[in-house]
Amino acid sequence: MAVERAQRGDEEAFEAVYRQIHPRLLGYVRGLVGDDAEDVAAEAWLEIARDLLRFRGDGDGFRGWTATIARHRALDHLRRQRSRPRVTDFEHDLLDLPGGQDTEREAFESLSTERALALVRKLPRDQAEAVLLRVVVGLDGPAAARVLGKRVGAVRTASYRGLKRLAPALAALSPAGATSASASAPVPASGQSPASAPATLQDVG
Numbered sequence: 001m002a003v004e005r006a007q008r009g010d011e012e013a014f015e016a017v018y019r020q021i022h023p024r025l026l027g028y029v030r031g032l033v034g035d036d037a038e039d040v041a042a043e044a045w046l047e048i049a050r051d052l053l054r055f056r057g058d059g060d061g062f063r064g065w066t067a068t069i070a071r072h073r074a075l076d077h078l079r080r081q082r083s084r085p086r087v088t089d090f091e092h093d094l095l096d097l098p099g100g101q102d103t104e105r106e107a108f109e110s111l112s113t114e115r116a117l118a119l120v121r122k123l124p125r126d127q128a129e130a131v132l133l134r135v136v137v138g139l140d141g142p143a144a145a146r147v148l149g150k151r152v153g154a155v156r157t158a159s160y161r162g163l164k165r166l167a168p169a170l171a172a173l174s175p176a177g178a179t180s181a182s183a184s185a186p187v188p189a190s191g192q193s194p195a196s197a198p199a200t201l202q203d204v205g
Helices: 002-007 011-050 059-081 101-110 113-120 125-137 141-148 152-173 175-184
Strands: none
Touching (some): 002 011, 011 059, 113 125, 113 152, 125 152, 141 152
């Protein structure tokens, strides 16, 4: 297990752990603090490295442990900046859309990180954090609940509602959505130019 080797002082093992964990951890932090994510993530990694010997568990547990540290550093940063993640109220609490949670999750994962995280930051904070931990960090319900200090059911509900709220924007931005929009566009009349037509963590574990 790479984490165990890193705890014994193996620098290459720690680098392997970092490469596995950092991209998702940075995405989670970026969803909380925006442009300051790199600095906050660096603070988190300093703490992770300092306290590495205290960790006990497997690869999934390590993901949750690092996410907890990153969350604390992000919240400290927000308190220092006297700011909070942006909150946007939608007209409807839930949107009656076809498809289940997995469909929206697949659409979310198909987007570029920057666009997806920009959308997530518009959610209410509880939903944003649940989506970030479940989808971006890749934690299961119980692990995400431990990070947030909430019941598993509450985290799963917040994640589901957040993904449902994101669904219309995800569909519009995803390649499939763009293809669908193109297919449904009116066909120009004869002689009319188109321009004028209406428009895992197995390695760590």
